[in-house]
Amino acid sequence: MNSEAQIIYNQDKPAFVVLPYKDYLKLTGQQKLDKPEFVPFVLSEYIKNPIRLKRIEAGLNQKELAKLLDVTQGYVSRIESRGFQVTAELLDRVGLAIGTKKKKSAKKKAG
Numbered sequence: 001m002n003s004e005a006q007i008i009y010n011q012d013k014p015a016f017v018v019l020p021y022k023d024y025l026k027l028t029g030q031q032k033l034d035k036p037e038f039v040p041f042v043l044s045e046y047i048k049n050p051i052r053l054k055r056i057e058a059g060l061n062q063k064e065l066a067k068l069l070d071v072t073q074g075y076v077s078r079i080e081s082r083g084f085q086v087t088a089e090l091l092d093r094v095g096l097a098i099g100t101k102k103k104k105s106a107k108k109k110a111g
Contacts, residue, residue, distance in 0.1 A: 051094050052080040058098045068097040 005019040025032065047053045055065045055076075062076040069076070078084060 049080050049082070049084070050086055050091055051076075054091075054094055054098055055080070060098070065094070065097070068100070069093065 005017050005023070007014050008016040008018065019027075043056065044053055047056065055062070058065075060068075062080070063073045066073045066076045079086065079090065
């Protein structure tokens with residue numbers, strides 16, 4: 001093993017060690033890892049507001065969503081805030097606006 005390991009400290013105490021992959025394999029007695037570990041990123045686990053989630057998944061910024069809904073960007077910011085109670089009607093309206101945007105984009109690509 002070589003001395004390329006990096007020690008990461010937390011409150012002046014060693015917390016983690018980062019070492020070269022070859023050294024890790026030697027320490028664990030493996031030739032190679034069977035499968036690289038993959039943890040999927042699920043956006044809904046991090047974003048709780050359903051309107052914000054739909055907007056981000058659609059690849060829109062607040063200004064673009066505001067234009068689709070015919071409201072201000074400030075209003076979109078407000079309905080995406082943590083304390084805002086999203087109604088089913090508002091969520092449907094956002095879904096329809098985003099769905100319309102997707103259909104227009106698909107037509108542009110096809111044409």
